[in-house]
Amino acid sequence: MYQALFFLFAASAVGFAINLLIQRHPIHSALSLIGVMGSLASLYLMLGAEFLAVVQVIVYAGAVMVLFVFVIMLLNADKEEPSDRSKMAKYLGLPLLFLLLAMITVVIYRQFPEDAMVQFGDFPGQTAAIGRLLFRDFLLPFEVISILILIAIIGAIVLAKKEP
Amino acid sequence: MPPVTPVHYLFLSMALFTIGVIGVLTRRNVIIILISIELIFNAVNINLVAFSSQFASISGQTFAIFVIVAAAAEAAVGLGIIIALFRNKETVNADEIDLMKW
Amino acid sequence: MQTSDLIRILPEIILAVAGIVVMLLGAFQKQNAGRMHPAIALLGLLGAAGAIAYQYPWRSLDPAFGGMLELDAFSAFFHILFFLVAALVVLSSSEYVAQERLASGEYHALLLFATMGMGLMASSNDLIMIFIGLEISSLASYILVGFRRGVATSSESSLKYFLLGSFATAFLLYGIALMFGATGATNLTEIHLALQAEQNTVTAMASPQLTPLVGPVPTALVGLSIALLFVGFAFKVSAVPFQIWTPDVYQGAPTPVTAFLSTGSKAAAFAVFLRVFMVALEGSAQDWVWLLWVSGLLSMVLGNLAALLQTNIKRMLAYSSIAHAGYILVAFTAHSEEGVAAVMFYLAAYALMNIGAFAVVSHFGNRGERYVEMEHYAGLGYRAPLLAASMTVFLLSLIGIPLTGGFFGKFYIFRAALHADLVWLTVLGVLNSAIAAYYYLRVIVFMYMHPAAEQIPVERVRPAMGFVLIFSMAATFLLGIFPQAVLDFASQAAALLLENLGNGVL
Numbered sequence: 001m002y003q004a005l006f007f008l009f010a011a012s013a014v015g016f017a018i019n020l021l022i023q024r025h026p027i028h029s030a031l032s033l034i035g036v037m038g039s040l041a042s043l044y045l046m047l048g049a050e051f052l053a054v055v056q057v058i059v060y061a062g063a064v065m066v067l068f069v070f071v072i073m074l075l076n077a078d079k080e081e082p083s084d085r086s087k088m089a090k091y092l093g094l095p096l097l098f099l100l101l102a103m104i105t106v107v108i109y110r111q112f113p114e115d116a117m118v119q120f121g122d123f124p125g126q127t128a129a130i131g132r133l134l135f136r137d138f139l140l141p142f143e144v145i146s147i148l149i150l151i152a153i154i155g156a157i158v159l160a161k162k163e164p
Numbered sequence: 165m166p167p168v169t170p171v172h173y174l175f176l177s178m179a180l181f182t183i184g185v186i187g188v189l190t191r192r193n194v195i196i197i198l199i200s201i202e203l204i205f206n207a208v209n210i211n212l213v214a215f216s217s218q219f220a221s222i223s224g225q226t227f228a229i230f231v232i233v234a235a236a237a238e239a240a241v242g243l244g245i246i247i248a249l250f251r252n253k254e255t256v257n258a259d260e261i262d263l264m265k266w
Numbered sequence: 267m268q269t270s271d272l273i274r275i276l277p278e279i280i281l282a283v284a285g286i287v288v289m290l291l292g293a294f295q296k297q298n299a300g301r302m303h304p305a306i307a308l309l310g311l312l313g314a315a316g317a318i319a320y321q322y323p324w325r326s327l328d329p330a331f332g333g334m335l336e337l338d339a340f341s342a343f344f345h346i347l348f349f350l351v352a353a354l355v356v357l358s359s360s361e362y363v364a365q366e367r368l369a370s371g372e373y374h375a376l377l378l379f380a381t382m383g384m385g386l387m388a389s390s391n392d393l394i395m396i397f398i399g400l401e402i403s404s405l406a407s408y409i410l411v412g413f414r415r416g417v418a419t420s421s422e423s424s425l426k427y428f429l430l431g432s433f434a435t436a437f438l439l440y441g442i443a444l445m446f447g448a449t450g451a452t453n454l455t456e457i458h459l460a461l462q463a464e465q466n467t468v469t470a471m472a473s474p475q476l477t478p479l480v481g482p483v484p485t486a487l488v489g490l491s492i493a494l495l496f497v498g499f500a501f502k503v504s505a506v507p508f509q510i511w512t513p514d515v516y517q518g519a520p521t522p523v524t525a526f527l528s529t530g531s532k533a534a535a536f537a538v539f540l541r542v543f544m545v546a547l548e549g550s551a552q553d554w555v556w557l558l559w560v561s562g563l564l565s566m567v568l569g570n571l572a573a574l575l576q577t578n579i580k581r582m583l584a585y586s587s588i589a590h591a592g593y594i595l596v597a598f599t600a601h602s603e604e605g606v607a608a609v610m611f612y613l614a615a616y617a618l619m620n621i622g623a624f625a626v627v628s629h630f631g632n633r634g635e636r637y638v639e640m641e642h643y644a645g646l647g648y649r650a651p652l653l654a655a656s657m658t659v660f661l662l663s664l665i666g667i668p669l670t671g672g673f674f675g676k677f678y679i680f681r682a683a684l685h686a687d688l689v690w691l692t693v694l695g696v697l698n699s700a701i702a703a704y705y706y707l708r709v710i711v712f713m714y715m716h717p718a719a720e721q722i723p724v725e726r727v728r729p730a731m732g733f734v735l736i737f738s739m740a741a742t743f744l745l746g747i748f749p750q751a752v753l754d755f756a757s758q759a760a761a762l763l764l765e766n767l768g769n770g771v772l
């Protein structure tokens with residue numbers, strides 16, 4: 001069951017990602033990315049990362065992607081003409097790269113110790129533990145990242161506001 | 165069926181990473197390039213969560229939350245820059261952004 | 267968290283508070299706000315520098331925040347360098363900000379936040395903090411580059427910087443994730459121990475009901491991770507082959523921001539680069555040294571050859587900045603204590619002379635950066651003798667003429683490389699600095715030997731700008747005549763950085 005679900009969601013994530021790559025209109029690409037994120041959220045659930053799955057859906061697929069869609073609509077971005085480079089990449093690059101990937105993965109698979117083959121899914125819920133970790137071991141990054149968000153706010157306002 | 169191992173997740177993450185890299189290198193619409201970069205950030209997160217589950221330690225998941233925050237901040241700034249550029253040049257096509265040459 | 271932890275991030279706290287105050291000032295005070303911003307920014311930087319001195323007794327304690335920060339002499343050296351660079355940039359940009367009508371509050375706030383991020387980068391001992399520090403400083407830089415909103419080249423270089431920069435960050439992040447997968451740790455010292463023992467460190471924290479991963483570290487994963495980390499850092503220091511963004515960004519950015527990027531950001535990136543590779547990955551040095559060798563050589567050759575062809579002075583300095591990253595990588599390739607000290611000394615010398623050179627370019631560029639071509643500099647030696655003289659000093663130091671800081675910088679780099687038996691790299695590096703002399707001298711020839719073709723106005727030098735020029739000139743000479751004090755500090759910091767690695771006690 002676990003294996004079947006893994007392959008279902010992994011295949012849908014990769015499918016959406018490839019769709020993102022070959023769609024010509026930015027809106028379709030953005031919607032495909034939401035599909036990828038949804039599939040990944042399911043995988044996070046299967047890995048026992050409920051909190052992250054929820055954050056993924058609410059913050060990432062929800063808020064961030066809405067921002068993307070909003071900007072695409074605002075700029076009224078059009079379809080792009082396929083270039084020679086993208087055609088070549090589609091027919092030649094993708095299969096070659098997947099071959100390379102498979103090779104790397106086999107090498108790593110061989111090197112992984114036998115004990116590493118843990119059965120996933122029986123890792124207990126960790127939301128409370130994440131909270132504790134954020135305010136204890138990861139207190140500094142947690143506080144400092146607020147400055148990052150502040151910079152993003154300032155930047156978005158400074159760059160996107162109209163000239164006075 | 166063989167059990168699902170971290171290496172399966174690693175493969176999935178590498179596949180998404182590669183697709184994201186191809187997207188950045190071949191697409192011309194800057195918004196799609198930005199979307200491809202977001203895809204790479206997602207690929208990073210799968211790795212972090214899978215390894216975190218394998219090690220039975222939650223620090224990987226916590227790191228993934230930081231990655232999501234950083235990705236959101238980057239998206240906000242990136243879209244701001246794209247809007248600023250669009251005001252100046254009326255284009256989102258990377259090929260037409262060529263005022264400066266080597 | 268304890269009081270000692272708070273004291274150890276005091277400089278960052280001061281900078282963040284100063285940045286927020288600068289940002290909010292415009293809301294409360296409409297008049298004179300433009301004059302207050304640089305003053306508050308300078309006060310903040312001064313306070314942060316004072317906090318570094320205040321921290322001294324706390325420095326030798328355990329790492330702060332459970333191993334997130336390591337406040338050693340290495341981080342103190344870079345903190346002081348960043349604060350100096352930021353203060354000089356604030357001083358030299360006051361006329362530029364007024365003349366280009368930039369949003370002064372946001373400009374200074376972002377500058378302070380970027381400096382804070384760079385400070386965090388220099389003292390982070392954990393890949394998570396390194397990532398966040400890097401994000402803070404890069405995100406602020408992307409915005410600063412695009413600050414001339416009405417100018418197409420500025421937004422364009424901002425977009426290029428942003429897209430390529432976040433692409434490189436994504437690579438770096440993937441490398442961090444793989445390193446976490448291979449060793450089970452994000453802390454640099456833990457990674458070092460795991461790689462040394464070839465065992466994962468997670469056994470201790472694993473919960474009992476699961477079989478934890480115990481066993482050899484998968485070396486393929488480590489190798490891949492090192493390659494990705496290298497890509498990320500090489501981009502940030504603009505080393506070949508990840509340098510494509512540099513000329514466009516340096517040309518399109520506001521000149522004071524270019525000065526900041528080419529000195530502060532580069533030094534911060536090298537600080538992290540050094541700490542990650544020399545602390546965490548020292549054990550697998552044979553895997554990455556050749557990457558540095560090739561990249562260093564290519565950066566020197568490509569940077570210098572491309573700089574020969576440039577007519578725009580900002581673009582020329584951008585290519586020269588790629589070449590200087592190459593020289594620094596030569597010392598890095600030595601991966602010895604001496605090499606680390608040489609990198610640190612060179613970064614300090616390069617920062618001071620480059621800030622000076624960009625200050626002249628910024629002042630002479632006039633409104634809208636009109637006069638940044640080489641031919642505009644014709645006859646400058648007669649129209650503005652002092653400005654031209656200071657530019658000459660900075661350019662001679664960039665060449666590496668004795669009596670200037672650049673000379674000792676190069677001397678220490680090549681000495682460290684020779685002691686590490688990198689004879690070929692040293693020979694090629696010295697040859698490269700000879701090529702570089704040509705394009706720097708060309709500017710000097712333009713300034714003194716060519717008659718001015720058209721009447722180009724040279725504004726009077728304001729006190730703030732005058733101070734920057736005098737200070738950088740004095741510092742350049744000081745480093746060229748009495749380099750020992752700074753070098754001793756750098757050597758001591760390098761020794762402290764590396765001393766704990768040998769005996770495995772951390």
